[in-house]
Amino acid sequence: GAVVSQHPSWVICKSGTSVKIECRSLDFQATTMFWYRxxxxxxLMLMATSNEGSKxxxxxxxxxxKFLINHASxxxxxxxxxxxxxxxxxxxxCSARDVGLASGRVxxxxxxxxxxxxxxx
Amino acid sequence: GENxxxxxxxxxxxxxxxxxxxxxxxxxASNYFPWYKQELGKRPQLIIDIRSxxxxxxxxxxxxxxxxxxxxxxxxITETQPEDSAVYFxxxxxxxxxxxxxxxxxxxxxx
Numbered sequence: 204g205a206v207v208s209q210h211p212s213w214v215i216c217k218s219g220t221s222v223k224i225e226c227r228s229l230d231f232q233a234t235t236m237f238w239y240r241x242x243x244x245x246x247l248m249l250m251a252t253s254n255e256g257s258k259x260x261x262x263x264x265x266x267x268x269k270f271l272i273n274h275a276s277x278x279x280x281x282x283x284x285x286x287x288x289x290x291x292x293x294x295x296x297c298s299a300r301d302v303g304l305a306s307g308r309v310x311x312x313x314x315x316x317x318x319x320x321x322x323x324x
Numbered sequence: 325g326e327n328x329x330x331x332x333x334x335x336x337x338x339x340x341x342x343x344x345x346x347x348x349x350x351x352x353a354s355n356y357f358p359w360y361k362q363e364l365g366k367r368p369q370l371i372i373d374i375r376s377x378x379x380x381x382x383x384x385x386x387x388x389x390x391x392x393x394x395x396x397x398x399x400x401i402t403e404t405q406p407e408d409s410a411v412y413f414x415x416x417x418x419x420x421x422x423x424x425x426x427x428x429x430x431x432x433x434x435x
Contacts, residue, residue, distance in 0.1 A: 235421065237422070300421050311356050311373065312370050315367040317367045
């Protein structure tokens with residue numbers, strides 16, 4: 204249980220275009236999901252907290268107009284990188300916490316998706 | 325905000341030896357401390373966690389200790405095996421369940 208998927212697993216786009224990444228909790232409901240960015244051989248940097256039915260909260264230094272987050276249902280959050288540039292190239296990874304809404308199983312931990320590698324040319 | 329520091333950045337041990345990774349955190353409000361293992365190109369996987377009301381937790385070859393007063397926590401892996409080779413991340417979490425990660429430790433277990 205507690206499986207999180209991401210789509211696509213990798214994407215290559217031209218500079219100036221927008222890219223949407225989906226994060227889904229497959230066997231549990233998640234009122235909150237988290238988006239991280241990971242550069243090669245570096246740590247996971249928290250970008251924002253995605254809240255179902257309300258606005259996302261962004262970490263300091265993360266441009267909310269650049270990284271649009273929508274959490275329209277209890278199993279899906281999307282991250283859209285708008286007007287992407289080469290410096291946006293990175294590994295984007297989401298996570299979700301099972302708060303037991305459907306499963307009855309409450310966990311403190313976050314379950315991670317497999318990540319999406321974005322390359323902007 | 326929370327600041328998590330992790331040491332060492334790389335650790336090389338002989339198979340069968342023990343490995344210790346240490347982390348410190350800055351925010352006394354943090355109350356949940358998970359450890360994740362990430363293999364190359366894969367997602368982080370939880371290996372053990374500890375809450376702030378517990379000082380030590382053990383799961384087979386893996387143990388975690390927490391010193392809340394000093395704001396540091398450590399991962400201990402005994403009888404290391406080559407398959408333990410990976411990057412390990414510590415994290416500190418708050419009541420909003422936001423995690424702040426350490427910089428990672430690349431563990432290499434030599435056969």
